[in-house]
Amino acid sequence: MSAQEAHLWPAPQAQKRPEVPRQTGQPAATGAAARPAGTRPLLEVRHLRKYFPIHKGFSRRVVGHVRAVDDVSFSIMEGETLGLVGESGCGKTTAARCILRAHAPTGGEMWFRAASGDAVDLATLSRRELRPLRPQIQMIFQDPYASLNPRMSLADIVGEPLLVNGLRDRRARFEQVADLLRLVGLRPEFMARFPHAFSGGQRQRIGIARALALHPRLVVADEPVSALDVSVQAQILNLMMDLQKTLGLTYLFIGHNLSVVKHVCDRVAVMYVGKIVESAPTPELYRTPRHPYTAALLAAVPMPDPRHRSDDGELKGEVPSPANPPSGCYFHPRCPFAVERCRVEAPVLREITPAHLVSCHRAEELALTGVS
């Protein structure tokens, strides 16, 4: 397909974008743009693979694999937020759990720069070797109702990481718990209460307080606002951004809502059926996507503006199953720009402009439309 045909790809949003009135929120503190990102990555994932075997038959022999994560590589600099987006089955949650060693990866390396300065490969450590590193990597969960033990009071939930890591003195522990609760915007008097007394947004704050108890360096946030009401999402996102500034946290932000991801992430990686198809700094990814799937995703997001409705740009077909992906480029059956080469040969993730990686044979010749 020539470049001209590429323009036939219907613009998902009107070319002229009306000026959206400036938001009344305060911009993040001056440190935001000039934030000193580390020169060495805090986490570097190389060729991560996680396959789940499929058993069949009486003898439970392995007939195939679900390739949940299929050769994924990315890195996160210290102090930045990397967004991992994709639809269901793309492997983003599995990848996150591999980093946390909730699953043992099938292959690949996950180099983490520990507080001591050494780089360790999380994939190869034993349980015992992993234990001293646990405090440095923590997680915020998606479901505020399932992530808190309903039988423990707040003091116990938030204090458990402290207790397990040596802080046995109750008073000192409760003082720290009170500090943590204040940090996330909850009143310390709530310590004696139980999770069932709190709303979803408040529970998420409790989960954040628990994650921060051990002063982690890397926080994996697995869809932290997807289960919350619209008005509460903003509160939690603001909280997370403030905490990042105050505590110097690094986030791996997993989400499926592109508007939310754009708001909090410095860089975004788009996943599709276990692979990363594109990765770039946020403004660039949204303004000039280079992969057809990214463009399609952006086009599919419903704009909260009734003056911009469009019936164009619909992506046909369904997300393939990771147990049986298509040949060649996984996206080719749905891609409007697919050519024969796409069906036969799998593309490689390569740098097309500085810091912008794409996995598409035709990335150079396509001119895709994004959002501004």
Next chain:
Amino acid sequence: MAADPRGAPAPLLSVHDLKVHFFLGDGIVKAVDGVSFDVFPGEIFGIVGETGCGKSVAMRALLRIVEPPGRIVSGRILWRRSSRAEGPTSPTEQGGPGGNGVVDLAALPAGGPTMRAIRGAEIALIPQEPMAAFSPVHSVGGQIMEAIELHRGIHGSDARRLAAEICRQVGMPAPEQRLDDYAWQLSGGLRQRALIAMAVSCDPRLLVADEPTTAVDVTTQAQILRLLRRLQRERGAAVVFITHDLGVIAQMADRVMVMYLGRVMEQGPVDAIFHDAKHPYTQALLRSIPRLNSTTREHLPTISGSIPHPLNQPRGCPFHPRCPHAIPGTCDVRRPALRPVGEGHLASCFLYSDAEEPAVEGATPA
């Protein structure tokens, strides 16, 4: 519910001051507390709100599937029956005023023949969870044909042909084969389409879509929304579209109603709601959502506080504890009534009108 003398069509569905209360052991939860709106033929009416606003309960009340301990306490749901209405209609079940085929659904017995004839044939539901809506032991085709046989009186191979045709219309590839599949064999998007097929199979004049795209991916959501718009245009059906996603509402609805804690905050044409919102709640909601064309890393404006517990509803205007424009002495004592603030645009806020709801006996003390 007579036709507008100016020539505008009469509403298809007219809800007047609907109240649905839940009688729990420890108090009464007023899930829907005085909601009124009209739905006109052929339009998409969006109901948007957060948890606890009562939109799901209102939807269930429309279809008379509110389960105990909840029940409709007062209010009318006037439905204009089609001229080809089938099924027995005993004189005692006409219910409510309004001749020429208008029935008050709230006054009908929920399981009675009239309501059963209306449900499915004239008002159909597209529920949220396709896996929960389909029986796992019956084929998808079987369930679609069941609705056809019940309401349209078509049986056997004719019904099957009709079912396959409807499946084709909703964009299912190879519909004839899909009829024999079970719900769990279909992918998420196909299941959703099958659900829509079942809902439109009897050519209803009103479709109630309860968060139909909350559980699907964004690309599938775009497909489903497009399908719904096309079906609605082709068949001339009205749609009541319930969701919490403001983006979806903006793309789909012709008129929008914003609910909060069981009451209507604002109602009007979609453009007015999004570009000229009058109620502080609507304004705050629109400000707080992250947008695709916003600047990265700015603080989002938030609504202070959180949604109060339903057993602990604030006195006066339900939004006043969180409202930046609350007027002390007024907003915390009296409840504002829904009044016009523009062309076809209503809001219930003391900033625009001094009209208030009549005091309710036994109101919860602050």
Next chain:
Amino acid sequence: MAEHVEAAGIPDAVGLPALSNAGAAAAPVGLGGAAAEDRVSLASNWTLIWWRFRRHRLAMASALVLVVFYLVVLVPDFFSTQDPEATDARLAFIPVQPPALLDRGRLGLTVPGVTGRRNPVTLRMEWQVDAARRTPLHVLARGYRYRVLGLIPTDIHLLGTGVPARTGVGVGAEDGVYLLGTDRLGRDQWSRLMHATRTSMTVGLAAVALSVVLGALLGGVSGYLGGWLDVGIQRLIELLQSLPTIPVWLAMSAALPRDWPPQKVFFAISLILALVGWTTLGREVRGRFLSLREEDFVLAAELAGCSRYRIITRHMLPAMTSHIIATSTLAIPVLIISETSLSFLGLGIRPPAISWGVLLQEAQNIQTVAQAPWLLVPGVFVVIAVLAFNLVGDGLRDAADPYGR
């Protein structure tokens, strides 16, 4: 998404964001808005369960019945009127002496007396209730000596005639009160019933305790660790469950030496019952553990650095405790009936130890039953106990898991 999904189901259709449905529905009535919210939010899981249980009237009544039963278990002698071991062939088959509150217009607890007549043919004493003579009954009267809980000696009984007796030697028919008559050896049935209650109710407890420990341990290990251990334990469970129960009991009971003292037999029976009874609970615990393992809060605990032991004891087991208690309460009646059946067949607890089954053994003979139908009363006690346990167990299960999660 969860919050919106929650808004669709009942009673979440009400959209309760802050309180769990059960909490809101169970909080004590009468408190206004904020105060009620506070009380519920400070309530631990056990408090919530108690509130829910309290509303279940039938379960509460049954619980009261069980409390009474267990009071009897603690001090059976207090509730007895005679020494249960005292035999006197002359006092055989004395009929029931029902107590009455009003005696010829006068208020006072009395029982009718009995008159005996020696049958000239069989040369046995035959007794009849004589309504004319009334023996006064005193509350908290003195009777035979015993030790409370084996420690404190006393001779106070709940009911009695006030005539002291020497232990081991029965009181004469004129001075004794036989609320439920006597059996063929002249032993007071009521007192024997009190002592039987102690044995039968505690056999159930001991067996269930053992079952719970075995089931929770093996099921938990199986579920959490998985692998070959899991496979092995599951096959063992299947093996045990496929054995036909009654023949196994018979075989194992018959294998017990006949010369063992009753206490030893008692414990052996408990052990036998527990060894076969743990399998159901083991399966359930394993199933719950398998699903709990995937829960977010368990993962969060692992990330915090909790040891496996702490995760099992602090996070996973407590999630199951209410379920285990409910299941155990429902398992006790099964064990009571098992013990009663075994003892009835003479293969469980044997005389001179007393249990409901042993008492019922006396009623095996049709002639005996025709002559002295009151010997069947222990069966009524079995029914009451089993019903009470079942109702309490149902109430507990509903209170702990109202939505069958």
